[in-house]
Amino acid sequence: MREIDFIPQWHTNSRRLRVRYRRQCVLIGCLVGGMVVGSLALGLSVAHGQEAVDRTSHTRQAYELIKQRHDQVRSQYTQLMDMRRTLDALDPGIRLAAVLAELTRLVPDRVMVAKLHVTAEPVSAPGARTKLVLTAGEGEDNSLLRQTEQFKVVVSGLAADPECVTRLVAALEESDYFCRASPGLLRNKTVGDRVVTEFEIACYLANSASTGKES
Numbered sequence: 001m002r003e004i005d006f007i008p009q010w011h012t013n014s015r016r017l018r019v020r021y022r023r024q025c026v027l028i029g030c031l032v033g034g035m036v037v038g039s040l041a042l043g044l045s046v047a048h049g050q051e052a053v054d055r056t057s058h059t060r061q062a063y064e065l066i067k068q069r070h071d072q073v074r075s076q077y078t079q080l081m082d083m084r085r086t087l088d089a090l091d092p093g094i095r096l097a098a099v100l101a102e103l104t105r106l107v108p109d110r111v112m113v114a115k116l117h118v119t120a121e122p123v124s125a126p127g128a129r130t131k132l133v134l135t136a137g138e139g140e141d142n143s144l145l146r147q148t149e150q151f152k153v154v155v156s157g158l159a160a161d162p163e164c165v166t167r168l169v170a171a172l173e174e175s176d177y178f179c180r181a182s183p184g185l186l187r188n189k190t191v192g193d194r195v196v197t198e199f200e201i202a203c204y205l206a207n208s209a210s211t212g213k214e215s
Contacts, residue, residue: 083118099177099205103155106171110160117154153178156200162186165199178203 100116107113155172159165165183172181185200 083116102175102177106168106175108159108164108167108171111164111168112158113155114157115155117156119152119154121150121152151205152202153205154184154200154202156185156198158189158191159197159199162197165197165201168199169201172201172203175206177206179206180204 103113103116155168159168165186169181169183172178181201181203183199184202185198187198188195189198190196
């Protein structure tokens, strides 16, 4: 017995086309969805990569800043150590901490010290005082050192007015640590919206040779 198909051929072909069309639509939708997901994943990856680059850049900038500050602190430390060796060579009884403490005590409230410079100057006067050497030696000749240098201290900074500088000069002259204090620079300077006095005072450590004051 033969089966008789009452469905027209055009209807069967149309249904097949519709099924194929649906499959193609599904495939295209999956492809588009995959492209969208891939684009989102790529965008997130790029964003994370950019954040990593920014963090690396910020870290590098922070490292360069820390390195610059480290070099500045190291340079200042070297200068302070050189100053300490110079001051320690003056007399076993005077140390850098004591000199700085005395200077801090003498500076008035309205004076800011910006720089402290110590230099050694040769003594031309004969018969300079002798002092003990800090290192141990053999014999009397090695235990005594004829002092042939006097140490000049230059203090510079800013003051509220010239009267403050005058008080600082007088205080240095009256101190047992310093002598022969005299202003070498005194001029007005504008800082922000205020006019202050820029000064420079030269004096000598009292225990150095030919200073006229005994420690």
